Amino acid sequence: MRIYRRLARSKKGMSTIFGGLFFIILILMGFNLMLWSFIQYDAYNNVVNSMTQRDTQAAGENLVPTNPGAVDFDIPAQSFNITVNNLGVAVSIARIYIINVSPTSSNQCTSSPCIVDPLPASVNFRNGNVQEGEINHKIKVTGILVNDGSGYKVILASTRGRLFSFYYPWPVSAPNNGQGVFQTNIGPLTIFFDFKSFNFTQGSQTTSQGAWVSPTSTAMVFWIKITNSATDSTVKLRVFSSLLFQPYDAGGLGAATPFYIVSPNTVNPNNIQAYDDVNNPYTLPAADPNGPSPSTIVKFGARTEGASTTQSFPQQEKTWLVFIGFYYVYKGQFQGQTIPFVAMRTCAAFPAASCY
């Protein structure tokens, strides 16, 4: 009642009331705008936080391929395994790219990257989800092989957008511990030799075997793994390169047995092909500043230079000193070097145990 009387006797005019009402409306509108801004900013922050979390998880991926990179080659099934250690958060592989960086025995993956997708693609991989902390996880790749002597770069792309790569064959690290690898420094290059890959094939073999003891009177193709450690140029081998086997009991000129370089497509003496250093050369890629380039398997098996005739050792058993005569193009210059390589034996009863 008192309030009513006060209002009735109030001297405030309509203008004051209208003004007050408008003022209140304006205040409410401002408050509403502020509230709307908060809501919008909160929604934006939610997105930013969500994406930041996603980026953090991507940065937490740490997949480490393990030496030798690719294992368990199954030629009939055209499959192999990639072994990785996961030192980060769980990773899911979305795609694998394989690039031939040093075409040697095959031209696959040279004109375009070979793409390996999850099943059911024709060239596929499985087991692409790697748990956190998992060691020696094997990702099975089917439909392609990479053990043909070429140097491959393999890139694993994760679903979060990270890339993990390795080279196959696994790059040879600088030798310092006597684990079957040594290096020779002659001329401008350092070429690494892997003792474990001084191999040969005979007949129609597709898998090479150790050449420290070899058969007599048998056509053979030698496989030697070499690496270019020069960072400023590739090395292209010329047709004049050869392995020269000099017996201990050499009686003079003509006693040595040369095995000349043959085509990268050669696998064994039954499919020997002449080396064409113009159209299908061995090209050793330049080394990365962080280490040597992927190794390349170079094959020797021709009786004469640039020919496809097979070569074999004499029937008499001997012990041989092996030299490599390398002729190559380095930085556009034609050069040559002779490398004293290894000593090996020939044995008529190969592969009998008595030969060893």
Add this chain to the structure above:
Amino acid sequence: MSIVKWAMSRLERNRRSRKAISTIMANLTMLIIVVFLSSLLFVWAVTSFGAYQGGAGFFFSSRSLANQERLSVENVFFYQSGPSYFAKIYVRNVGSIPVTVASVYVNSSLYNIAQQTINVTQVVLMVGSNGLQLTGAYGQGSVQKMTLATLRGTTFITTWVA
């Protein structure tokens, strides 16, 4: 009879009233001015707040969408075919929303391409099966900077060795 009496008394009261016409007019004028100014203020406030809401709303929504864009350039393969040079660019959308790539820059040179939309988790080979035709030769072993720009203005920069 009573109505005539009421009218007579009313006339007599008004005749004795001390309020002048000017006072009433002043009040009315004041009321009109207040209503008019308040209306102006109201219209201005509504317009300003609306403009602010429109601008801020667009900013937040566009930035929010752009922030959800994530592209991964998984591989760039440089090759020569006859006298021409190409780059095959494989791009995967690892973000939360579809992305439309509007242009590609190679070493800061713009390549106008047909816009290509990449859905979430999808991977595409940019610019057809041959890849992007380069305007000149790339140096073997040289570093090439690839920049992808989306319609929302996000850029993704990667470097590759040719």
